[in-house]
Amino acid sequence: MAGLTGHPVLEIGDKFEELQNNIFNNNKNKEVIDKAGLVVKGEENSNNNNNNQGGERDMAPPTSNSLHRSGSRPQLDLSKAAIQGNSEERDPTILLPNQSDDISHFALDIGGSLIKLVYFSRHEGQSIDDKRKKTVKEISNGSRRSYPILGGRLHFVKFETSKLNECLDFISSKQLHNGRIDSHYWNSEAPNKENAVIKATGGGAYKFADLFKERLGVSIDKEDEMDCLVAGANFLLKAIRHEAFTHMEGHKEFVQIDHNDLFPYLLVNVGSGVSMIKVDGDGKFQRVSGTNVGGGTYWGLGRLLTKCNSFDELLELSQRGDNRTIDMLVGDIYGGMDYSKIGLSASTIASSFGKAISDKKELEDHRPEDISLSLLRMISYNIGQISYLNALRFGLKRIFFGGFFIRGHAYTMDTISFAVHFWSQGQAQAMFLRHEGFLGALGAFMSYEKLGLDDLMVHQLVERFPMGAPYTGGKIHGPPLGNLNEKISWMEKFVLKGTEITAPVPMAPPGTTGLGGFEVPSSKGGTLRSDASALNVGVLHLVPTLEVFPLLANPKMYEPNTIDLSDHCELEYWFTVLSEHLPDLVDKAVASEGGTDDAKRRGDAFARAFSAHLARLMEEPAAYGKLGLANLLELREECLREFQFLDAYRSIKQRENEVSLAVLPDLLMELDRMDEEARLLTLIEGVLAANIFDWGSRACVDLYHKGTIIDIYRMSRNKMQRPWRVDDFDLFRERMLGSEGKKPRPHKRALLFVDNSGADVVLGMLPLARELLRRGTEVVLVANSLPALNDVTAMELPDIVAEAAKHCDILRRAAEAGGLLVDAMTNTLDGSKENCSSVPLMVVENGCGSPCIDLRQVSSELASAAKHADLLAMVKNQRLAEKLIKGEIYDCVCRYEPAS
Numbered sequence: 001m002a003g004l005t006g007h008p009v010l011e012i013g014d015k016f017e018e019l020q021n022n023i024f025n026n027n028k029n030k031e032v033i034d035k036a037g038l039v040v041k042g043e044e045n046s047n048n049n050n051n052n053q054g055g056e057r058d059m060a061p062p063t064s065n066s067l068h069r070s071g072s073r074p075q076l077d078l079s080k081a082a083i084q085g086n087s088e089e090r091d092p093t094i095l096l097p098n099q100s101d102d103i104s105h106f107a108l109d110i111g112g113s114l115i116k117l118v119y120f121s122r123h124e125g126q127s128i129d130d131k132r133k134k135t136v137k138e139i140s141n142g143s144r145r146s147y148p149i150l151g152g153r154l155h156f157v158k159f160e161t162s163k164l165n166e167c168l169d170f171i172s173s174k175q176l177h178n179g180r181i182d183s184h185y186w187n188s189e190a191p192n193k194e195n196a197v198i199k200a201t202g203g204g205a206y207k208f209a210d211l212f213k214e215r216l217g218v219s220i221d222k223e224d225e226m227d228c229l230v231a232g233a234n235f236l237l238k239a240i241r242h243e244a245f246t247h248m249e250g251h252k253e254f255v256q257i258d259h260n261d262l263f264p265y266l267l268v269n270v271g272s273g274v275s276m277i278k279v280d281g282d283g284k285f286q287r288v289s290g291t292n293v294g295g296g297t298y299w300g301l302g303r304l305l306t307k308c309n310s311f312d313e314l315l316e317l318s319q320r321g322d323n324r325t326i327d328m329l330v331g332d333i334y335g336g337m338d339y340s341k342i343g344l345s346a347s348t349i350a351s352s353f354g355k356a357i358s359d360k361k362e363l364e365d366h367r368p369e370d371i372s373l374s375l376l377r378m379i380s381y382n383i384g385q386i387s388y389l390n391a392l393r394f395g396l397k398r399i400f401f402g403g404f405f406i407r408g409h410a411y412t413m414d415t416i417s418f419a420v421h422f423w424s425q426g427q428a429q430a431m432f433l434r435h436e437g438f439l440g441a442l443g444a445f446m447s448y449e450k451l452g453l454d455d456l457m458v459h460q461l462v463e464r465f466p467m468g469a470p471y472t473g474g475k476i477h478g479p480p481l482g483n484l485n486e487k488i489s490w491m492e493k494f495v496l497k498g499t500e501i502t503a504p505v506p507m508a509p510p511g512t513t514g515l516g517g518f519e520v521p522s523s524k525g526g527t528l529r530s531d532a533s534a535l536n537v538g539v540l541h542l543v544p545t546l547e548v549f550p551l552l553a554n555p556k557m558y559e560p561n562t563i564d565l566s567d568h569c570e571l572e573y574w575f576t577v578l579s580e581h582l583p584d585l586v587d588k589a590v591a592s593e594g595g596t597d598d599a600k601r602r603g604d605a606f607a608r609a610f611s612a613h614l615a616r617l618m619e620e621p622a623a624y625g626k627l628g629l630a631n632l633l634e635l636r637e638e639c640l641r642e643f644q645f646l647d648a649y650r651s652i653k654q655r656e657n658e659v660s661l662a663v664l665p666d667l668l669m670e671l672d673r674m675d676e677e678a679r680l681l682t683l684i685e686g687v688l689a690a691n692i693f694d695w696g697s698r699a700c701v702d703l704y705h706k707g708t709i710i711d712i713y714r715m716s717r718n719k720m721q722r723p724w725r726v727d728d729f730d731l732f733r734e735r736m737l738g739s740e741g742k743k744p745r746p747h748k749r750a751l752l753f754v755d756n757s758g759a760d761v762v763l764g765m766l767p768l769a770r771e772l773l774r775r776g777t778e779v780v781l782v783a784n785s786l787p788a789l790n791d792v793t794a795m796e797l798p799d800i801v802a803e804a805a806k807h808c809d810i811l812r813r814a815a816e817a818g819g820l821l822v823d824a825m826t827n828t829l830d831g832s833k834e835n836c837s838s839v840p841l842m843v844v845e846n847g848c849g850s851p852c853i854d855l856r857q858v859s860s861e862l863a864s865a866a867k868h869a870d871l872l873a874m875v876k877n878q879r880l881a882e883k884l885i886k887g888e889i890y891d892c893v894c895r896y897e898p899a900s
């Protein structure tokens with residue numbers, strides 16, 4: 001593709017501790033982008049992540065064969081099965097026959113205005129039924145801790161308190177209350193419908209307790225509101241990446257807060273009324289103040305004064321308002337002049353609504369827009385000011401604002417931030433939370449004992465943004481979508497109407513609506529993202545088996561996204577690339593599902609949904625959190641899975657593997673004829689070559705058919721003239737083969753991160769693995785957990801290895817030793833094989849289902865494997881050579897960083 005560059009890279013290093021974050025990743029984006037990839041570099045700048053968005057009810061996961069498909073991260077707790085080995089002992093009542101999502105827990109926060117509900121759904125457990133079972137056992141070696149919880153998903157929903165019935169109906173329809181609360185997972189006692197207890201906080205936990213008993217037959221276990229707010233806030237701030245952000249003058253910036261530097265802070269919960277809590281630690285807090293002028297005041301007074309029908313309507317009015325027609329400004333009093341001696345500009349509000357007295361106007365003579373804005377500013381400034389005073393009282397520098405009054409509304413946040421900044425003269429900082437209104441409900445949820453949730457760490461949570469309810473023109477159309485069919489129907493309806501879906505999920509503020517400070521919001525703020533169906537945060541996937549890759553030199557500095565899409569040019573570029581590739585991807589996806597009418601329909605819906613995501617992100621790149629290219633590529637895979645395309649590249653991968661395997665014997669013979677040094681060099685070239693010529697180009701695919709794959713491969717290999725762009729080969733060779741006076745020092749265990757199916761893995765990585773095995777190094781092949789583009793997955797590798805092993809004794813013995821050839825072993829077991837001394841070849845999954853790996857969240861399998869490894873090699877492609885290594889397309893990088 002024009003303008004793109006890509007580089008095959010082989011990064012090898014021993015003693016990973018020495019590596020400075022700058023290794024690995026198997027990023028790529030085949031076909032689309034000539035598989036230009038990203039490079040993982042330790043950049044100052046941290047993390048990625050998602051933002052306010054509301055895919056509400058998650059899709060029921062397709063019933064899949066082996067791994068769960070509902071997220072890029074598999075939900076399967078492999079570690080548990082492997083370590084404890086007692087999956088058979090599981091109580092069969094765990095599984096719900098009629099439900100693919102087993103909903104086990106929920107908690108409520110019933111406030112004066114809104115009911116917040118957090119519920120957890122998990123997938124039924126599965127045992128590892130693939131051929132890697134032995135590998136997993138071998139690698140884990142009992143070294144991993146066992147987790148108190150299984151993976152699942154946390155969903156966030158809200159209702160108006162005045163419509164309590166809707167909430168009760170929702171609970172009934174989801175069967176949330178059906179006695180699972182105290183059952184199996186967290187307590188071993190049998191489920192007991194009669195005594196079902198749910199955790200609830202907020203005033204309504206008291207007020208409506210009887211009603212819950214009457215309608216649902218459940219008792220409410222009341223949790224203290226302030227306890228819950230604090231527990232929820234602490235959890236979010238510690239466990240969710242980029243939960244907190246600042247919002248000043250229309251500019252949103254995610255802030256990563258150091259766990260060790262979180263306390264003390266001031267928590268200001270702006271609900272109907274406002275509570276201010278000084279938080280000193282987990283469970284250590286004091287409610288230091290509050291104000292009765294809060295969200296209820298804005299909505300209540302606003303409704304009376306403007307006759308608005310909904311909170312959002314009132315908020316939207318404010319965006320078109322000019323408060324100067326109602327507020328009395330300093331300039332009104334000082335004849336247009338500033339009162340600079342005390343720091344007040346002429347445009348400062350001297351008295352909110354002050355003009356309403358002097359003017360002889362009646363209510364009808366004022367624009368509702370102006371009233372709404374004036375009211376919003378009055379209340380927001382007041383809250384900001386009181387918060388500042390309390391922060392000052394206790395010497396607190398950070399103030400976190402929560403509660404649904406904030407409503408992700410840019411102008412509200414700007415106004416509060418301005419007040420805090422202004423009064424504290426920049427000493428205190430206002431910050432907001434993405435899960436703003438759900439603090440109490442989350443806190444109540446976490447109060448379930450034995451849940452182990454408070455131990456969850458940031459790397460065990462993945463937030464996703466499934467299609468909640470499509471909406472057009474800023475308004476949600478229809479109810480949240482319950483299942484795939486409803487989802488597809490919605491998409492189709494919009495096509496019929498000829499309406500563009502402007503975004504898949506409701507929510508989030510427009511980029512900027514105001515200049516902040518004392519100016520009026522700019523009217524071009526556009527429509528408020530409606531959240532009429534209460535969708536305003538993503539679904540949180542809890543994947544307790546994820547771990548931080550233990551060999552990351554500095555996890556805090558590590559940033560998997562080398563391409564930051566907050567840069568508009570980058571975003572536009574990738575947007576175009578992904579959009580242009582979409583039709584082709586849809587074709588492949590549909591074909592992978594047999595090209596049936598159903599597949600076509602889903603393909604169509606997928607295209608629509610993904611385009612809508614793209615459109616949404618173009619409009620507001622931070623809509624789902626800080627956006628990097630890796631996130632965008634993962635979103636696409638995720639979206640495919642959402643529409644039940646489990647492996648769009650299935651047949652392509654198969655074909656690539658077959659043709660490559662067919663020529664492997666020739667290649668191995670060729671290699672074996674060489675002397676050691678030539679062979680090592682050829683192997684490295686081969687790894688690079690196999691990665692290059694596979695760049696998904698159509699020409700290559702055509703050539704495969706003519707059976708000339710080995711020729712292309714050799715040709716590419718011959719082009720690899722040294723010195724390469726980065727060329728540490730000599731160092732590597734010295735370690736591997738020794739030199740005068742120096743003996744070769746074989747590595748103990750090597751992790752090879754494999755990337756593409758076909759030539760890349762078969763002709764590139766397997767021969768390298770074989771060489772390492774031959775030298776007595778254990779090899780662990782690390783591959784994706786779920787399909788993504790044409791990446792080879794951990795599930796597919798054993799078959800590929802088995803096929804390759806037919807032609808190679810080294811591979812066969814190693815694969816047997818590693819338990820990859822289970823069948824072969826039992827068939828030919830003659831006792832001597834049992835104690836064969838071959839070092840094992842193993843396969844582990846990386847915990848990821850996206851083209852880009854995030855080493856902050858890898859499978860516990862991989863984490864365990866890494867602990868005993870001392871060599872790591874990975875092929876990857878780099879995107880934008882100019883940017884990253886200042887090179888050109890097809891430059892090769894062979895980086896070897898020996899332990900110092």
Ligand SMILES: Nc1ncnc2c1ncn2[C@@H]1O[C@H](COP(=O)(O)OP(=O)(O)OP(=O)(O)O)[C@@H](O)[C@H]1O
Binds near residue numbers: 160270295299312406
């Ligand atoms: N859809 C909505 N309907 C009503 N109010 C909304 C809505 N969205 C945001 N709000 C604002 O959020 C406020 C309620 O916030 P929140 O849910 O945090 O408080 P609450 O728990 O109901 O109140 P309290 O804690 O004081 O009992 C409302 O007073 C209003 O200002």
Ligand SMILES: CC(C)(CO)[C@@H](O)C(=O)NCCC(=O)O
Binds near residue numbers: 202
């Ligand atoms: C009464 C609560 C705690 C109920 O959530 C809340 O509405 C509140 O903090 N109101 C403000 C009360 C005060 O003036 O301190």
Ligand SMILES: [Mn+2]
Binds near residue numbers: 111112202271440
């Ligand atoms: Mn509340």
